[in-house]
Amino acid sequence: MSHLLKIAGGRVIDPQHGVDEEPRDVWIKNGQVIDPPTDPDLRPDRTIDARGYIVMPGGVDIHCHVAGAKVDASRLLRPEERRLESGKARHEHNHFQGGTLGSCPSASITGQLYSGMGYTSVNDAAIAPAGAYLAHEELADTPLVDRSMLVLAGNHRYMLEVLASGEHELIEPFVRWLVRRSGSLGIKVVNPGGIEAWKQGKGRITKLDDPVPEFGVTPRMILESLCKASQQIGLPHAVHLHSLNLGLPGNTATTIETLAALAGLPVHLAHVQFHSYGGNPNDPGSLRADVGQLVEHLNSHPEVSVDIGQVLFGPTTVMTADGATAQYLAGLTGKKLLADHVELETGCGVMPIEYKDKNLVHAVQWATGLEWFLRVDNPWQVALSTDHPNGAAFTAYPELMALLADSTYRDECLARLPEAVRERTGLREISRSYSLSELAIITRAAPAKMLGLTHKGHLGAGADGDVTIYQPSDDLRKMFAMPRWVVKSGVVIVDDTEIRNLAAGVTHRSNVPELEPEALEPIRRWWKLNATSDWSSADIGTAMRDRLKPVNLRGQGGEK
Amino acid sequence: MNRHEPEIAMTSAANPSNHATSPELAHLCLDCASFCHDLTYTQAGMLIDSKGCKRAQNRGLGFTESSHQADFFLTQAIQTLQEAIRLNRRIAFTGLEQLSLDSQKTALDLAENLHAWVLSGNGTTSVDPWAIAFAQKGGWYASWTEIRHRSDGLILWFAPLWSSHPRWLERFGPKSSLSNLLSIQSPDEVATDSGLTNEQQIHIDPAHALTFLADLRMALKQPDRECTDSRIRRLQQMFQDSHWLTWVRSGDPEGLIDPLSTAESITEMIGQSNSPTRRVVMADVPHSLNPQGLKAVLSWRSGLNAPMWFSPEGPVYRPSEFSVENAEVVVAFGDRPQLRSGQTALWFSSGPATADSPDITQIPVSKLGFDDAGSIIRADGVALHVPAMVSRHRIKTSEFLATICKALKSGGASR
Ligand SMILES: [Zn+2]
Numbered sequence: 001m002s003h004l005l006k007i008a009g010g011r012v013i014d015p016q017h018g019v020d021e022e023p024r025d026v027w028i029k030n031g032q033v034i035d036p037p038t039d040p041d042l043r044p045d046r047t048i049d050a051r052g053y054i055v056m057p058g059g060v061d062i063h064c065h066v067a068g069a070k071v072d073a074s075r076l077l078r079p080e081e082r083r084l085e086s087g088k089a090r091h092e093h094n095h096f097q098g099g100t101l102g103s104c105p106s107a108s109i110t111g112q113l114y115s116g117m118g119y120t121s122v123n124d125a126a127i128a129p130a131g132a133y134l135a136h137e138e139l140a141d142t143p144l145v146d147r148s149m150l151v152l153a154g155n156h157r158y159m160l161e162v163l164a165s166g167e168h169e170l171i172e173p174f175v176r177w178l179v180r181r182s183g184s185l186g187i188k189v190v191n192p193g194g195i196e197a198w199k200q201g202k203g204r205i206t207k208l209d210d211p212v213p214e215f216g217v218t219p220r221m222i223l224e225s226l227c228k229a230s231q232q233i234g235l236p237h238a239v240h241l242h243s244l245n246l247g248l249p250g251n252t253a254t255t256i257e258t259l260a261a262l263a264g265l266p267v268h269l270a271h272v273q274f275h276s277y278g279g280n281p282n283d284p285g286s287l288r289a290d291v292g293q294l295v296e297h298l299n300s301h302p303e304v305s306v307d308i309g310q311v312l313f314g315p316t317t318v319m320t321a322d323g324a325t326a327q328y329l330a331g332l333t334g335k336k337l338l339a340d341h342v343e344l345e346t347g348c349g350v351m352p353i354e355y356k357d358k359n360l361v362h363a364v365q366w367a368t369g370l371e372w373f374l375r376v377d378n379p380w381q382v383a384l385s386t387d388h389p390n391g392a393a394f395t396a397y398p399e400l401m402a403l404l405a406d407s408t409y410r411d412e413c414l415a416r417l418p419e420a421v422r423e424r425t426g427l428r429e430i431s432r433s434y435s436l437s438e439l440a441i442i443t444r445a446a447p448a449k450m451l452g453l454t455h456k457g458h459l460g461a462g463a464d465g466d467v468t469i470y471q472p473s474d475d476l477r478k479m480f481a482m483p484r485w486v487v488k489s490g491v492v493i494v495d496d497t498e499i500r501n502l503a504a505g506v507t508h509r510s511n512v513p514e515l516e517p518e519a520l521e522p523i524r525r526w527w528k529l530n531a532t533s534d535w536s537s538a539d540i541g542t543a544m545r546d547r548l549k550p551v552n553l554r555g556q557g558g559e560k
Numbered sequence: 561m562n563r564h565e566p567e568i569a570m571t572s573a574a575n576p577s578n579h580a581t582s583p584e585l586a587h588l589c590l591d592c593a594s595f596c597h598d599l600t601y602t603q604a605g606m607l608i609d610s611k612g613c614k615r616a617q618n619r620g621l622g623f624t625e626s627s628h629q630a631d632f633f634l635t636q637a638i639q640t641l642q643e644a645i646r647l648n649r650r651i652a653f654t655g656l657e658q659l660s661l662d663s664q665k666t667a668l669d670l671a672e673n674l675h676a677w678v679l680s681g682n683g684t685t686s687v688d689p690w691a692i693a694f695a696q697k698g699g700w701y702a703s704w705t706e707i708r709h710r711s712d713g714l715i716l717w718f719a720p721l722w723s724s725h726p727r728w729l730e731r732f733g734p735k736s737s738l739s740n741l742l743s744i745q746s747p748d749e750v751a752t753d754s755g756l757t758n759e760q761q762i763h764i765d766p767a768h769a770l771t772f773l774a775d776l777r778m779a780l781k782q783p784d785r786e787c788t789d790s791r792i793r794r795l796q797q798m799f800q801d802s803h804w805l806t807w808v809r810s811g812d813p814e815g816l817i818d819p820l821s822t823a824e825s826i827t828e829m830i831g832q833s834n835s836p837t838r839r840v841v842m843a844d845v846p847h848s849l850n851p852q853g854l855k856a857v858l859s860w861r862s863g864l865n866a867p868m869w870f871s872p873e874g875p876v877y878r879p880s881e882f883s884v885e886n887a888e889v890v891v892a893f894g895d896r897p898q899l900r901s902g903q904t905a906l907w908f909s910s911g912p913a914t915a916d917s918p919d920i921t922q923i924p925v926s927k928l929g930f931d932d933a934g935s936i937i938r939a940d941g942v943a944l945h946v947p948a949m950v951s952r953h954r955i956k957t958s959e960f961l962a963t964i965c966k967a968l969k970s971g972g973a974s975r
Contacts, residue, residue: 069941072859079695082863082877098672098874100863106875107860130703133935133943134853137661138860200710201804201839327836336698337831341706341841343942351698532705532732534588534597537944541935 003045004029005490007467010050013437014057015445016458020437026055028465031489035461046492048485050469056440057457058120058466058488059397062447063240063270063307064388065319066110066142067149068127068135069340074104074317074350074389077338081315103316103389107141112499113395115144118468118483120505121448121456124149125188125240125270125387126321129156130343132182133540139507140547144493146464146505148451148551150240151182152321154189154222155196157344158526163225164215172229173519176512179235181539183509183548185451186237187230188270190321191244192222195347198324206245206281208257219244220261227265234553235510236452238266238305242275246325249279252290259297259304268450271309271387273369284332287361288424289368295375302378305450307385310369310400311362312392315354319390323347344530355392360424363417365391367425373404374430379438383447398480401443404434405476452551453508465490511550588946590929591615592725593846594732595936595944605930605949613726630955633923637906637960638967640921641674644889645968651676652887654683655894656866657848659957660934660946664850664857666961667893672870673965678858680866681848682895683884689812690844691865693823700830702806702841703940704732710839713802715795716743717826718766719810722754725845732843734806742798746813762791766815773825780833803838810845846939848894849928853937893957896920908957926954934958 007026012019027034027044065071075082081102099106105113114122122142127135127149139147153159153175162170175187191198193212194205202213208220227239243258245251255275259267269275278290298304320326323339326349330337333353340348355362369391376382384401388394403410407430414427422428434442448457455464469485486494491503515523527535585603589596592615599616600609610616644651653671656664656678671678680688693699702710711734720743721728729738743756747763764772772791779787779796787793799805807830812819826842833840846852855865862868862875867882869875884890890897890905896914897905905920910927926932931952935945 067860069856072856075859075863076691076855076865077695077698079864079877098870099861100875102863104863106863128941130942133945134661134856134937134941137665138856141665141860198836199706199839201837203836324836327834330698336696338694338698339700339834340941341702341710343703343705343940344709530705530709532708533595533938533942533944534586536947537942540943541945 002030003490004042005465005487005492006044006047007050007055007469007487008047010053010055010469012055012459013440014459015437015441016449017460019459021054023051026459026467028467028487028490031465031491033459033461033463033465048469048492050485052472053484054436054470054472056118056468056470057444057448057459057463058468058486059118060121060444060447060451060453060457061114061119061385061388061394062123062383062451063125063309063385064122064394065124065126065390066122066388067107067124067138067147069131070126070319070348070350071104072138073338074319075100075102075106077336077350078102078104078317078352103393107138108143108502111143111145111505115486115488115493116499117395117398117481118470118486119145119394119397120466120468120486120488121146121148121453123147123185123451126150126152126190127182127184128152128321128342128346128348129178129182130345132184133544136183136507136540136544136548143502143504144488144499146456146508148185148508149182150186150188150237151178151184152190152346153178153187153226154192155194155346157196157530158523159222160193160196160212160215160217161526163217163221168225170522171225172232173515174523175226175229176233177515177520177523179233179510180512180514183507183540183545185508185510185551186235186240187226188240188242189223189226190242190346191246191324192219192226193217194219194244194324195322198327199341199347204324206254208244208254208261223258223261224265227262227267231266233512234555236551236554237450238268240268240270242270242322245281246274246320246322247329248281249277249283249287250281251275251277252294256293256297259294259301264303266303269304269306271385271390272306273309273311273365273372273391274387276368276372285361287364289364289371289426291368291371291375292426295372298381299377302381305381305383305446306372307383307387307447308369308372309385309387309391310373311355311365312386312396312399313355313357313362313366314392314396315352316392317389318349318351318353320349321346323349325349326351329353357417360418360420363421364424366417367414367421367427370403370410371425371427371430373434373442374427374432379441380446380449382442383450384442397443398477401439401480402476405436405439407431407433409476452554454552506549507547508551509545509548511552511556585949587949588929588944589613589616590849590946592728593849593939594725594728595938596727596731601949603950611727615726630960633921633955634960634963634967636921637923637964640889640904640906641964641968642971645674649888650886651889651891652683652882652884653678653891654681654884654897655892656854657681657851658894659850660928660932660936661850661853661857662934663958663961664854666958666965668857668861670891670961670965672861673968675870675872676891677869677882677887678866679882679884682892682897683867683887683890684898687820687867687879688865689819689823690809692820693827696824697827697831699827700834700841701940702843703942704843704938705942707806707841707843708732708735710804711806713740713798713805714738714742715798715805715807716741716745717807717809718745718813719743719808719845720745720749720751720754721808721810721845722751724810724847728845740798740802742794746815762794764791766813767817769813769816770818770822770825773822773829777825777829780829799833799840805833805840806843807840808843808845811847844939850936852939852941856937908960923960924954925957925960926952932956
């Protein structure tokens with residue numbers, strides 16, 4: 001049965017098509033945006049009178065952690081987040097399905113909170129290959145949003161062995177296998193080689209040319225080969241990179257060096273705020289912002305994109321594949337830590353954290369993130385993120401959007417922070433405010449484009465019928481937190497600021513073809529020799545893969 | 561339902577006694593949580609090669625062919641639950657650890673629909689001390705392939721794997737050698753088939769485990785202090801000599817006093833033993849099939865651990881209250897529920913019919929890995945896909961639960 005929805009007369013912001021607050025109608029038929037019908041007598045099944053409202057494509061989160069073993073464990077690690085709120089989730093938010101809140105809400109609540117603030121797509125940025133099946137089951141239980149995941153690749157022992165033996169030609173089939181077997185959109189590289197060294201119990205890797213013990217392979221070699229392979233395959237999203245020395249003072253030098261090593265290759269720097277510090281590496285208290293050189297690099301390298309990983313004040317949870325960093329941070333703060341070593345593939349660290357506005361280091365991190373947003377020339381290279389839940393839970397996005405769009409509000413917040421923040425960051429000198437159109441770019445149009453989700457982030461014909469309709473208000477936080485209507489695949493899921501149904505979304509995967517038997521053979525041989533489970537567990541299985549929606553590789557031809 | 565193509569190892573050529581008509585199949589063995597995938601069976605599901613595992617040899621595949629059709633049991637189950645809803649009975653689900661992930665998901669759908677309690681195990685012990693220790697202190701873990709590759713020392717903490725999980729050490733123990741292994745065990749533990757020397761066995765009365773741990777931790781903190789207990793000295797040496805040590809636990813021993821303090825003490829000791837250049841991890845080798853799957857699904861469905869309640873206001877964790885003892889209607893999977901008078905139960909069982917009890921309705925369901933397929937999560941987080949060995953037309957647990965759920969909803973009987 002065909003269903004026709006008309007969103008009439010709203011102030012449409014569709015940056016991909018150069019539309020900026022123009023009064024227009026948006027038509028959605030059977031879940032997809034269509035050109036306005038030429039037949040004047042055609043009557044839609046429903047019309048939303050959006051006159052006076054702001055109309056944007058649905059929000060797209062390029063980097064968050066919402067599923068899989070680490071998220072599941074984090075909820076159980078942190079019952080203190082639950083104790084005060086049990087039973088509240090359903091009542092306070094008029095939720096259809098119960099659950100719990102906190103920095104890592106239960107799956108159904110995650111879907112409801114995202115869609116309730118106008119986000120209709122989320123990408124979990126770090127899933128271990130061995131945990132992919134479980135993560136897909138969890139994503140399938142996360143309603144109201146479309147989902148995708150990135151699979152962790154930078155510390156896989158097969159890859160390290162292959163690089164050590166100089167068989168570089170085996171890396172490309174390895175990446176294809178990894179993405180296909182896990183049903184992912186692309187690959188995430190975390191602390192390349194450094195997690196393996198940490199898992200060996202052989203300390204940290206801090207330089208791009210430090211060899212990984214046992215292998216002699218360097219982070220530089222890993223990065224180059226994975227980025228090349230990803231480009232060769234045409235994965236829809238560039239390599240999603242969390243480089244060395246996350247969170248350490250002075251790490252801007254490492255980040256610059258990393259970018260130089262990848263000159264010309266497309267790469268996405270994740271939570272770049274955490275990689276943009278000056279100061280003395282041996283003195284955590286010396287942290288200062290050092291974003292200038294990095295911003296310059298970005299401004300002159302269109303093949304590079306970033307998401308920020310903004311820190312916002314309050315309690316949250318650190319969650320990373322970078323066990324070395326988590327161990328270091330737990331040592332500094334004395335917090336309880338979950339550390340895990342995963343199947344010769346990756347690691348894991350989860351711990352509580354509270355960012356305090358009276359804490360100079362935290363305040364510097366807050367200002368560093370904002371400085372990043374505000375100093376980049378081209379917003380199409382930037383995606384809004386808090387690295388949920390690492391810098392803050394995603395529920396803080398409206399606060400972040402307000403900080404970017406309202407320089408007065410931002411200055412007021414800055415004034416409340418320790419005096420030294422103004423010396424240690426350049427935020428004070430910046431008066432820029434994001435326009436609504438620029439916000440639309442960094443929260444939907446750019447992240448969709450970076451992820452290769454060509455049917456998202458815009459309102460042209462053929463786009464997914466995901467639309468957010470905001471009521472303009474001087475209170476920007478409220479405006480962005482409570483859209484009046486949210487449409488997902490043509491279904492009005494938020495109606496008059498309330499969630500009205502639990503429509504299911506889809507999970508996307510890259511359309512990587514099955515490997516030829518001879519390409520698969522070396523991996524299979526390695527598996528039989530090294531893994532402790534049957535070869536069938538190396539794959540999410542055909543039944544699961546069939547439930548996922550394939551996304552074309554770059555150069556694979558038009559959508560649908 | 562997930563139906564994965566089974567990985568079939570056609571090894572008939574290697575076995576001359578095998579006929580072409582009955583090729584051997586390698587199937588995942590679900591007899592213990594080691595999940596060996598290299599045992600071979602006939603196509604009818606009879607074991608051919610157990611790779612020396614006694615448990616697998618003694619496995620029972622007995623089950624009941626019921627004279628009733630699925631519809632008969634469906635009607636009974638729906639009636640029981642509708643009655644429970646009408647009378648506002650306290651309903652408890654037990655034994656979900658024995659189900660595949662799919663079945664766990666549908667069981668939790670039903671539990672949420674019924675506003676039931678979800679208990680751990682058979683629901684008699686309400687709290688998992690290790691889960692509380694984890695929430696208090698965190699934990700250092702490693703998946704079993706990591707342990708096999710990296711570990712150079714292994715301590716068994718009241719974990720007689722040689723009888724409970726006969727091939728675990730062979731499959732996941734340190735690849736290099738098993739010589740650097742110590743087993744802490746009850747004085748009455750007979751370890752004849754373990755392959756362990758007397759030197760490798762340390763006997764501790766579980767009643768004294770906590771004080772022993774305190775002494776051990778003192779010795780680890782102050783290595784230069786004279787220690788008279790040779791058992792402590794051996795463990796101290798093990799910690800000193802190992803670069804990558806694994807501490808294996810497998811349920812708590814009988815007679816343990818204060819399991820919670822014990823779990824906390826071990827968790828904290830392991831955490832403190834880690835440094836950037838030394839690794840100590842814990843491995844939990846469970847006795848049930850899919851406890852990790854249940855933990856995960858329950859976490860994303862409710863944010864909580866069992867025992868919990870899907871209350872009408874949202875999920876609630878209240879271990880002092882939620883136990884099988886306090887329930888009125890029990891929905892049990894796996895083990896036969898032990899009822900007190902006045903309780904009734906629906907028991908989903910793949911085993912043979914047991915003595916009739918008017919209070920227990922035994923619903924004969926298919927057996928995972930025998931005539932049912934599904935996925936499970938190994939205790940270390942690795943997803944395993946379990947194919948069916950034979951096809952039969954018995955009730956599939958997840959389909960059955962989904963049908964009940966639908967019937968209750970459409971009948972307006974959910975609460
Ligand atoms: Zn992240």
